[in-house]
Structure formats: structure tokens, C-alpha cells
Amino acid sequence: MRPPGDMLGSGRAMDSERETIGGVFREERARMLATLIRLLGDIDRADEGLASALEAALVQWPTEGTPGNPRAWLIRTARNKAVDSLRRGALFEEKRAELKMEASSSSAAALDIDEEPVDDRLRLIFTCCHPALAIEAQVALTLRTLGGLETEAIARAFLVPAPTMAQRLVRAKAKIRQAGIPYRVPDPEELPARLEAVLVVIYLVFNEGYAASSGIVPLRREICEEAIRLGRLLVELMPAAAEARALLALMLLQDARREARVDRDGGVILLEDQDRSRWDQPAIREGLALIEGTLRIAFPGPYALQAAIAGVHAQSARAEETDWTQIAGLYTLLDELYPSPVVALNKAVAIAMVAGPAEGLRRIDALAASGALADYHLLPAARADLLRRLGRWREAAAAYRQALALAGNQSDRRFLQRRLIEVTGLPGPN
Amino acid sequence: MQYMLLIYGNEEGMKTATPGDREAMFKAYGEFTASIVKSGNMKAGDALQPTATATTVRVRDGKTLTTDGPFAETKEQLGGYYLVEAKDLDEATKLAARIPGARVGSIEVRPIMAMPADYPRPKA
Numbered sequence: 263m264r265p266p267g268d269m270l271g272s273g274r275a276m277d278s279e280r281e282t283i284g285g286v287f288r289e290e291r292a293r294m295l296a297t298l299i300r301l302l303g304d305i306d307r308a309d310e311g312l313a314s315a316l317e318a319a320l321v322q323w324p325t326e327g328t329p330g331n332p333r334a335w336l337i338r339t340a341r342n343k344a345v346d347s348l349r350r351g352a353l354f355e356e357k358r359a360e361l362k363m364e365a366s367s368s369s370a371a372a373l374d375i376d377e378e379p380v381d382d383r384l385r386l387i388f389t390c391c392h393p394a395l396a397i398e399a400q401v402a403l404t405l406r407t408l409g410g411l412e413t414e415a416i417a418r419a420f421l422v423p424a425p426t427m428a429q430r431l432v433r434a435k436a437k438i439r440q441a442g443i444p445y446r447v448p449d450p451e452e453l454p455a456r457l458e459a460v461l462v463v464i465y466l467v468f469n470e471g472y473a474a475s476s477g478i479v480p481l482r483r484e485i486c487e488e489a490i491r492l493g494r495l496l497v498e499l500m501p502a503a504a505e506a507r508a509l510l511a512l513m514l515l516q517d518a519r520r521e522a523r524v525d526r527d528g529g530v531i532l533l534e535d536q537d538r539s540r541w542d543q544p545a546i547r548e549g550l551a552l553i554e555g556t557l558r559i560a561f562p563g564p565y566a567l568q569a570a571i572a573g574v575h576a577q578s579a580r581a582e583e584t585d586w587t588q589i590a591g592l593y594t595l596l597d598e599l600y601p602s603p604v605v606a607l608n609k610a611v612a613i614a615m616v617a618g619p620a621e622g623l624r625r626i627d628a629l630a631a632s633g634a635l636a637d638y639h640l641l642p643a644a645r646a647d648l649l650r651r652l653g654r655w656r657e658a659a660a661a662y663r664q665a666l667a668l669a670g671n672q673s674d675r676r677f678l679q680r681r682l683i684e685v686t687g688l689p690g691p692n
Numbered sequence: 693m694q695y696m697l698l699i700y701g702n703e704e705g706m707k708t709a710t711p712g713d714r715e716a717m718f719k720a721y722g723e724f725t726a727s728i729v730k731s732g733n734m735k736a737g738d739a740l741q742p743t744a745t746a747t748t749v750r751v752r753d754g755k756t757l758t759t760d761g762p763f764a765e766t767k768e769q770l771g772g773y774y775l776v777e778a779k780d781l782d783e784a785t786k787l788a789a790r791i792p793g794a795r796v797g798s799i800e801v802r803p804i805m806a807m808p809a810d811y812p813r814p815k816a
Binding site for chain 2: 392393394395396399433436437440441442443444448452
């Protein structure tokens with residue numbers, strides 16, 4: 263977590279006024295930004311306006327006292343600052359925007375910002391996750407505006423140079439502006455598809471933080487927390503959306519294993535080998551409560567099914583007690599309703615736990631023969647594991663080598679390396 | 693006969709052009725446009741926003757697929773166009789998805805660049 267004072271920039275020692283302002287700002291930042299984007303019609307203008315308003319607050323609040331409604335004060339000040347800077351600007355584009363804005367600013371001024379029926383953050387979510395933007399741009403924009411993460415932090419989390427990430431954000435904002443991507447919650451008939459896109463973005467953020475454990479662990483943790491925070495926000499804003507609840511449940515149930523899934527050197531510990539006493543029980547309880555009853559509907563969504571699978575694991579006190587029949591059943595349903603090669607692979611692994619490694623191997627070989635997942639290291643890794651359990655050492659070693667050739671991240675590689683040594687009895691080649 | 697004159701150019705070149713170059717280009721376009729308005733040849737014409745603002749729309753199995761970026765399939769060729777008024781990109785995308793060609797080919801949705809009010813135009 264970032265200290266609230268970070269928002270104020272570094273410099274002088276922080277006094278309590280600063281802390282108050284910083285706290286208000288951190289808590290309310292996304293909401294204020296979202297409202298300002300609606301009032302000003304542009305993300306950058308809203309962002310800059312908010313920054314100037316904060317500077318003004320730092321000067322005025324300590325001497326004149328904190329206003330009764332700090333949020334309203336900051337929004338009003340930010341809007342005025344943005345309008346002022348527009349007036350100073352002489353560019354044709356800005357002049358035009360100014361005229362358009364002034365026409366609507368009187369009604370905006372009359373409008374009580376807290377009386378809006380729709381939380382502006384929901385508009386912002388749907389604009390950031392608009393399908394006309396590239397998925398990487400959707401992710402970056404969501405983290406920058408709703409998460410309030412600095413461009414540098416997003417760049418580090420996604421392992422791209424900061425200027426690349428900055429450029430990505432600039433392009434995305436330019437497209438929103440120039441192509442006329444609307445700032446609104448989609449109509450009911452478009453909503454299911456658009457909500458799906460939002461869920462994809464949030465889960466992508468979560469996985470980015472969850473998957474690779476190389477390098478900057480605290481940052482990855484922050485990314486996971488950010489995804490869960492976004493998931494909570496979506497549930498708060500769309501309480502009727504079952505799949506939003508299911509996604510939050512899925513993230514909580516997976517994140518509950520955080521402390522137990524990585525060893526001291528950052529190596530992956532498999533589910534079956536984890537110290538389950540280190541699982542986060544409150545997170546598990548919260549996750550399970552969120553999906554209670556969701557599987558009783560005729561066609562549960564993909565996140566509900568995945569959360570249910572994570573829920574079965576979470577409720578097994580010991581690996582041997584895992585109800586694999588139930589998990590295999592859930593994967594079978596998932597594969598029927600939302601087929602994908604990755605789901606088929608997981609289904610094969612679950613079936614191997616029920617019907618034996620030979621049956622799992624038969625299914626995985628069929629999947630490999632189809633040509634799907636040719637670059638996915640977890641396919642040969644799963645195959646290797648089943649061969650190992652069947653005592654077919656040489657074939658297992660070959661499959662581990664194949665997986666190693668495809669695995670990108672260090673902790674996955676270390677794990678595969680270790681298994682390779684186990685099955686060959688000798689240190690394997692890199 | 694009516695003819696469509698499609699203008700291709702290097703966007704990167706435009707980006708690196710000096711303000712002077714750009715102004716000269718803008719002026720040259722203004723003069724050309726004014727001349728074909730005067731001669732009666734001009735039916736319609738617009739500058740497009742750069743390809744970074746483009747969205748490609750396809751309809752497959754009844755589902756609208758929207759992707760960021762310009763049309764990039766070299767196996768398909770330009771076959772027609774519509775100029776439409778829409779309140780935002782969502783409305784434009786919905787119109788694009790209704791074009792029969794969207795079911796077999798692709799529709800590139802590109803915003804038109806706004807021109808100053810005094811830019812030469814043919815009489816309606």
C-alpha cells in the first residue's frame with residue numbers, strides 16, 4: 263500500500279494537515295476524477311485540474327480551514343482551474359472544446375455532484391474497458407485512472423519500459439477523445455458483453471500480479487490488491503451482476519493462498535504441497551459467501567464455475583481430502599459451457615486425479631495432438647507429472663525438458679528443473 | 693461518371709513534419725479544394741483522423757467483434773464506403789455492424805477530422 267502522503271509528492275516533512283488532505287485524496291481520487299471527466303469531457307483535463315485543486319488545498323486548507331465538504335470543494339476548484347487553463351489556451355481544438363463546455367457548464371454548476379444517480383466511476387470503468395481500445399491499453403488506463411497507480415508502477419508491473427507505458431496511455435486517451443468513445447454506462451442490451459470485457463480486464467490485472475513471482479514481489483502484491491479493490495468496486499456499483507461477484511470470489515479464493523504458494527526463494531509451491539494453515543481464512547470465507555447459491559442457476563457463468571473450483575480447494579483442510587470428483591465435474595461443466603484448450607487441460611488433470619494418471623494422459627495427448635497449446639509450458643508440465651506418477655521416468659524427463667524450453671518465468675523454471683532432477687537423478691541441462 | 697479519389701500517405705511523415713510544412717500542406721489542400729468546388733467537380737471530401745483512432749468492426753456468427761486499429765487484412769480490398777452521422781463511436785459501431793459486408797469482410801470506422809467553418813465546401 264502506498265502511504266497517503268505519496269499523493270502529495272515528496273519534499274517537506276508531512277504535517278497532519280497534509281496527511282488529512284492526502285487521505286481524502288487517496289480515498290476519493292478515483293471518484294473525483296470520474297466526476298471531473300464527466301464535467302470536463304476529457305481525462306487529461308480532469309487529471310490536471312485535480313492536481314491543481316490539490317495544490318490549492320495544500321495552500322488554503324491549513325490557513326482557512328478544511329471545507330465542510332472537501333470533495334465538493336476539490337471538484338469545484340478543479341473544474342474552475344481547468345476552465346481557466348482552457349481560456350488561456352489559444353489552440354483551435356481547445357477553443358472549440360471550450361465553447362462546447364461553456365454551453366453545458368451552467369447546468370453542471372447547478373448540478374449537485376453527490377446527487378448523480380450513476381456513480382461516475384462506473385462510467386469510467388466502461389470507458390476504460392471499451393472494446394475499441396487494445397486490451398493492454400484498457401488495462402493500463404483502468405489502473406491509472408481508477409487505481410490511481412503511477413505510470414512507472416504500471417510499467418514495472420507489466421515489465422515494459424516506462425516511456426512505452428506512458429505512450430500507451432497517451433494513445434488510449436487520444437483515441438477516446440478523437441474517436442468519440444462515449445463516457446457512459448452501456449444500454450441494457452449491450453451490458454452483458456461490455457461487463458464481460460470489464461471482468462476480463464480486472465482478472466488480467468489480478469493474474470499479472472499473481473502469476474509471475476520473479477523480481478518485485480511487493481509490487482506484484484500491490485497489483486493483486488488493486489485487482490481485488492477494482493473487483494469490490496464493481497460489486498458495489500453493480501450489485502446485481504452475479505459474474506462480478508463471482509470474479510471477486512475467485513480472486514479472493516486464489517489470493518488467500520498467497521502466503522503459502524511461494525517459498526522463501528520465490529519458488530512456486532504446488533497446491534498439494536502448500537502449508538494450508540497459512541491460507542487466509544477470512545478471505546476464503548468472504549469468497550465462499552460471495553458465490554453461495556450461484557451454481558444453482560441453470561447456466562452458471564465462467565467465473566462462478568472457476569470460483570466454485572477454487573472454493574472446493576479452499577475447503578479441503580488437507581490435499582488428500584480434496585473432492586476431485588466434484589472438481590472434475592465442475593471442469594466438465596466449464597468445458598461444456600465455455601470450452602477452451604486451457605480448460606480442457608485442467609479438466610484432464612482433474613480427471614487424472616479421479617480416474618488415474620493413464621486416463622489423464624490419454625486426454626492430454628489428444629489435446630496435444632490437436633495442436634492447441636503448442637507454446638503453453640503447462641501442457642508438457644502436466645504430461646510430465648502424469649508420466650512421473652506412472653513411473654515412466656525417461657518420458658517424464660523428456661516432457662519436463664519440453665516444458666522448460668517453453669517456461670518463461672524463473673520460479674516456474676526452478677520448479678521444473680527440480681522435478682527434472684528428481685526423475686533423472688542428475689542435474690538437467692538448462 | 694463519379695470517381696472516388698482515395699488519399700494514401702505516410703502518417704509518420706506527417707507527425708515529424710514542421711509546423712511550417714504542415715501549414716503549407718493545409719494551405720495547398722485549401723486551394724485545391726476551393727478550385728474543384730469552383731469547377732463544380734467536388735461532391736464531398738474530408739480529412740480522416742489518423743489510423744490510431746480507427747476501430748475495425750466484424751460480425752461473425754451474429755456477434756459483433758470490435759478491435760482497436762485500422763483494417764489490416766491484405767486479402768480484402770476496399771469496396772465501398774458510407775459517411776454517417778453518429779453521436780459517438782458506439783452508435784457508429786452499431787451502424788457499421790449492420791452493413792452486410794461486415795458479416796464477411798471488415799468495416800473500418802474512422803472519425804472525420806473537423807475543419808474550420810471557412811474551409812471551402814461544395815454547395816449543398
